[in-house]
Amino acid sequence: MTNFEELGFSKVDYDREERTGFPEIVYGMSKTGEQVQKIVEKLISKHNKTLVTRISEQKATDVLASVPGGDYCAHSQTLVYGGNEPIARGYVLIACAGTSDLPVAEEAARTCKWMGCRVETLYDVGVAGIDRLLAHRALIQEASVVIVIAGMEGALASVVGGLVKRPVIAVPTSVGYGTNLEGLTPLLAMLNSCSSGMSVVNIDNGFGAAYQATLMMKLAVDGGHSN
Amino acid sequence: MTNFEELGFSKVDYDREERTGFPEIVYGMSKTGEQVQKIVEKLISKHNKTLVTRISEQKATDVLASVPGGDYCAHSQTLVYGGNEPIARGYVLIACAGTSDLPVAEEAARTCKWMGCRVETLYDVGVAGIDRLLAHRALIQEASVVIVIAGMEGALASVVGGLVKRPVIAVPTSVGYGTNLEGLTPLLAMLNSCSSGMSVVNIDNGFGAAYQATLMMKLAVDGGHSN
Amino acid sequence: MTNFEELGFSKVDYDREERTGFPEIVYGMSKTGEQVQKIVEKLISKHNKTLVTRISEQKATDVLASVPGGDYCAHSQTLVYGGNEPIARGYVLIACAGTSDLPVAEEAARTCKWMGCRVETLYDVGVAGIDRLLAHRALIQEASVVIVIAGMEGALASVVGGLVKRPVIAVPTSVGYGTNLEGLTPLLAMLNSCSSGMSVVNIDNGFGAAYQATLMMKLAVDGGHSN
Amino acid sequence: MTNFEELGFSKVDYDREERTGFPEIVYGMSKTGEQVQKIVEKLISKHNKTLVTRISEQKATDVLASVPGGDYCAHSQTLVYGGNEPIARGYVLIACAGTSDLPVAEEAARTCKWMGCRVETLYDVGVAGIDRLLAHRALIQEASVVIVIAGMEGALASVVGGLVKRPVIAVPTSVGYGTNLEGLTPLLAMLNSCSSGMSVVNIDNGFGAAYQATLMMKLAVDGGHSN
Amino acid sequence: MTNFEELGFSKVDYDREERTGFPEIVYGMSKTGEQVQKIVEKLISKHNKTLVTRISEQKATDVLASVPGGDYCAHSQTLVYGGNEPIARGYVLIACAGTSDLPVAEEAARTCKWMGCRVETLYDVGVAGIDRLLAHRALIQEASVVIVIAGMEGALASVVGGLVKRPVIAVPTSVGYGTNLEGLTPLLAMLNSCSSGMSVVNIDNGFGAAYQATLMMKLAVDGGHSN
Amino acid sequence: MTNFEELGFSKVDYDREERTGFPEIVYGMSKTGEQVQKIVEKLISKHNKTLVTRISEQKATDVLASVPGGDYCAHSQTLVYGGNEPIARGYVLIACAGTSDLPVAEEAARTCKWMGCRVETLYDVGVAGIDRLLAHRALIQEASVVIVIAGMEGALASVVGGLVKRPVIAVPTSVGYGTNLEGLTPLLAMLNSCSSGMSVVNIDNGFGAAYQATLMMKLAVDGGHSN
């Protein structure tokens, strides 16, 4: 009934695209370069596309040796090959509070694009200068889904959440020091937002926000019918 | 430019429906019965509908005295009056792990319904008996959005997340004891889910999950166009 | 050299006004009604003014029996008698995010007034409706000192901090549930604010913020000269 | 009465095999290479077998220089020499959620084998693809004891726990990031499992789980009689 | 394929005995008396035995009204009806550190007995008087499985763990104050025990320890063969 | 309406001086050297002054290459260029508990000076030798604002707070080990000070304390009038 390939250290799940809409995505952090390479080869031979997140430059070099068409971005630690069918309407807005949040924002942006979304970005709009943010109201309010990325106290998420009719996915980052607690503080803040319509993903998890945002975009183009 | 009414203890925000799609919703927990009553009267006179969450039976009695058409549910601590335009297609599935999670599930269900969604429920499907859950695969996979509610270790969210193509919103509950830490444990577990496409709201926040789920449903019926 | 009166359970510090500018203020929480009463009598006989914080209605009744001119406010759990010399210029602005934060805001307001400050208030201006806040820019920007009081995620402090030239004192409140962690979340958020010029006091400590704000006001009227 | 050898920095406990069934096992982490070597020599001369856990490649090289028959595995950071009497019936199943959990799984497997157990393994069966797990129901249900190893949210333990009649020992791993909190999250989740019959050991403690699993196996072959 | 009965608020899992060896056990804490009663009736009609844990005296009275043969113990908050087949050999030893740990010890003892085990107890043997413990070495060393229950610093578990050849299950209790942190301290201590062969369950979870201990006893009488 | 320059990775906020009294200050920690350099060039061309905090020696070398008049201090990790108008009266006292707190104290001192304040310092006056502190009562009591910097248990803040009529800003440092918890302990201690008139900033945040102190000094010279 189930369809996966046994590599010993991994069971590559070929049914995942059928079951969840997208092929298995590879989390590169605690796998060896060789393990990533083998999994990627299997996924490409089956699906002709793949995404690897949290992959260091050195491991990526190993993988690209055998996957020449791949595109690696050291800033966001992502490697993409091929891509999914474009989603025709709307865009995901990725807003972030400060320059230091850019690696997470780029992980989100590259994931969304590989999954088929159109992406708009709005960077360095932290609430200490609220007018920089409000100068872009239209861009914010016309997005289909908004991903808000912020470290420190994470207040940007609440302000954006109060401006829109669309779902907001908040991503806390580990940007900060001391009582930032490596991102726990913006995480907690976002979970307690006084704005409605928001949910939260793990610290620095730009990928996770992008994935869910794309599922919302696909729901939107499918019109809420099951498929 | 902005349109709100000053009650001294509160500034009722009449623009919120225009700005975010739904009128202000009243959080009843730390307001007095009299405060809730005054805000509710203002909101009904403006919008002809209202929702109050986390309102005790005693406060609700006060409110209902002056708002005769309201409907109070002590189990979920919610009071609704009127409702929003129905959303024509699809349904939100509310799945919960155990009988003890029902108050949160009911808060979510009543919020979704008041906001206009069709709701299906799947209760007591914790992973200790995985076959009870898998017996309902179709209901799960055909939902437009799934809200998963679980206390203890919150594992239900990950299992459901691996079965569907649609967004999953996970709600940790404070059901459990000892190292459940009043819901922190399922919250942390859900934030670390190995399934993609999931995001998380505050502990016991059935309302928040329902609100975001409804925004997804509205995005779906609008087809991803801005509005 | 030092001047205090020994009551056995307490050493009433008569030098404090000379040393710090204000007489000893009584923290009523874990003292008995009788203990508070005795300390208050001593302080009034010495200074002809007193302030008691965190005093329950029952203890206050005991105290007022022997201090007829006192004024008790059950909402903020404060009892004042007499007051300090008015501070001639400027005002302290007390802004709070939601109706539920009012008890803390009132503790701050009554403390400021007893200490001699002019107070302006701006209540229920949480960032979920940012325009309610921005509608009062002038009131905010003309304050000499701003006290910002907020529970949930505490984002109001950062937004206000980005608008003003004057010091901001942030007071987290225990308003919220679940991961609010009884006020730890807004506390942490405020300590990590991306806005400069802000400092933070203990959870629900409206008194502490008011005290420091008043010291700033006194510094302002003294012109920065030592005294 | 007691029988141990004084090395100054260590008292080698020769009675342990008599008392607990197995000789002292060496925890290599914060000992010097030379200390490990001396203890190992003593244990081998007494028991003709030894196990060292958490021993780095460099320290292992030192030890192997004087213990030529030892077998070091860098992946699991274990060094074994000799072994215990085989346990005749049944097997311990070691199941892990992802490829990144393999070092802990291997520590458990090598410990079980050295102690005399037969081991079966089931790797990369995380709950995001529940069918990969359910495809091995027989292997799971026929095990005498199951060790479940998982990082992230640790949900695998609860699902396996609901499938079997035999004891389950859950091992949380530090695989993950952000709110994984270096393994605290799966630890807490496992302690709150909704499945009965499960207990938990320290984070990444594959050794500890294997040790207890073996005691269960020995109890099984002894038939519950004291010995 | 699966066999459960839908009560609306609960899906009673009739397959559990077949799958896991024991029928579903009812966690009474956050269910209403009426809910417990209905579930209990179903379970008794199917299995002719039931166990309810964490059930208050008032709820128990409701349940006993319709289940006359039940036996309620207020001290341990457990209700039993009928019981499982006796396990012929060996005994589970339940040792606890202080008088205050008795309710948890009794929950464990009553669960073990209902499940079929022979139980021996050793109460008030905390390590501050180590000789009280060592006076019972034989009873400890001849047990098939030992459950150690302790609050405060939980040191009893480590001392017992160093004396036996059999598995030890440690149960931290919430007995203590201040930095006991409602049982987190003994939990953490037990997870870090320097004795091997021990695993840990949730705070105050006497039931969970008893359940796993019984699975070990059944494994012992089955001789490690799958069944 | 708003005036900022878009650099792609950053929106340089030119209105900040108008709005908050001081130009944007650059947080160097998680920006690249090149990013800092570009922002600094823009700020200098606009305001002819700049301050960069938490900038490593290597990044500073990059910046100084294109900003020759800058002054870098490796001890405090700050880079200053130009400065603000001097504040004519009074001084900020910076007191620290131990030699190890000096980097934070220097960050505070250099920030205050760049912003225009006169600064006095009092180093190594921890409370273990209370007489060293009390020997400087006059210097402490004549300050307009006091910044107290301390690690370990942070007790210096409370003692100083009890001696003065002026506001105290407490800065916890990460100096210590074990239960210092990287500065959380003095932070918590300072938030719970028994002295009134104190507020707290993030761990090691000498900059933040200096910024707020300067706002107080400016308020003092402005006499509490809005401006």
Added chain:
Amino acid sequence: MTNFEELGFSKVDYDREERTGFPEIVYGMSKTGEQVQKIVEKLISKHNKTLVTRISEQKATDVLASVPGGDYCAHSQTLVYGGNEPIARGYVLIACAGTSDLPVAEEAARTCKWMGCRVETLYDVGVAGIDRLLAHRALIQEASVVIVIAGMEGALASVVGGLVKRPVIAVPTSVGYGTNLEGLTPLLAMLNSCSSGMSVVNIDNGFGAAYQATLMMKLAVDGGHSN
């Protein structure tokens, strides 16, 4: 070899006086009144003296019914009967920071006295008014042992520690609110004291401090010889 009496729920340890110098002391918190009463009767019949701590007024009434010569103090929740041999020289000083710390101070004082020490007290000498404390230098410096009891930030311990040649035992109390964290904050502060010669006991554990102080006093009168 060991000598204790089995009460079923308790093993009364008659050897403790021989072994540790004092008979077993009864922790009354989570025992029933009847259990305390039985243990107390046994201890009095054996030792003709007893101390019960953390015993509520109601339980004490039960105990006193059968132990007429006992002396109960509701303020400190202690019950004493008889007492130990006086310790001839020196005194224990019990200093506390505020009126609210008195119950803990009284528990310490009554324990010391029952154990045979002479006690001096110094109450309400918190560091916000350092001169109140320094006015008693002689009393502090002539003590043989000092117990310092403080809530809030616990700074009193460090200041006293810097003044004396004798050991200081610090007792954090749960006096405070918000980030006092029920006493964790002064506990952490005391553990990080910059003064040498100090050690710490559990939150509110006046008994524990008194017990250790008495052991020091006995060591002093014994002259450091073993006995």
Added chain:
Amino acid sequence: MTNFEELGFSKVDYDREERTGFPEIVYGMSKTGEQVQKIVEKLISKHNKTLVTRISEQKATDVLASVPGGDYCAHSQTLVYGGNEPIARGYVLIACAGTSDLPVAEEAARTCKWMGCRVETLYDVGVAGIDRLLAHRALIQEASVVIVIAGMEGALASVVGGLVKRPVIAVPTSVGYGTNLEGLTPLLAMLNSCSSGMSVVNIDNGFGAAYQATLMMKLAVDGGHSN
């Protein structure tokens, strides 16, 4: 009145020996080698003895260059020069649980010796082999003061505490992994010990325990008289 020397970065406290019995001791961790060297020179010229703790090998080399008679121990990271007058009677026993705790034990031993105490040691007596410990009852019971050093779960402290009539000072160490939480777990365990007469110092603070132990020894030889 007070007597200290100003070095700019430090105020060397020459009165400390008079006030507290011992000269200032230098904490080397976050001072530069040059700073330590200057302070050490001043202290030696004044007192002809000094102790530096937590000093790395490299810094020690710098210091020894100008202080030729110093003795550095890399294992315990301590540097001693000269020493205090011997304390004539009794000994301090330093017991530790495992080989990995030796660096902390050596810091304690060297501190005690420099301060004048006689020291006995008992290493590697963790409770997993309780008989190794009990084999040394006489050595333990005849000590004047016992310092117990243990990581992991810290149970050794409670067992020793139950055996002696003398004060016990417990030192938790950061030896362990996972839920050891870098020593927080044994710290919490020791604070909750069921044995009386024990107090606790910071994690890995062998110095602090030794300092207090020596104060007890001095009290013993002084006979409890003030001096």
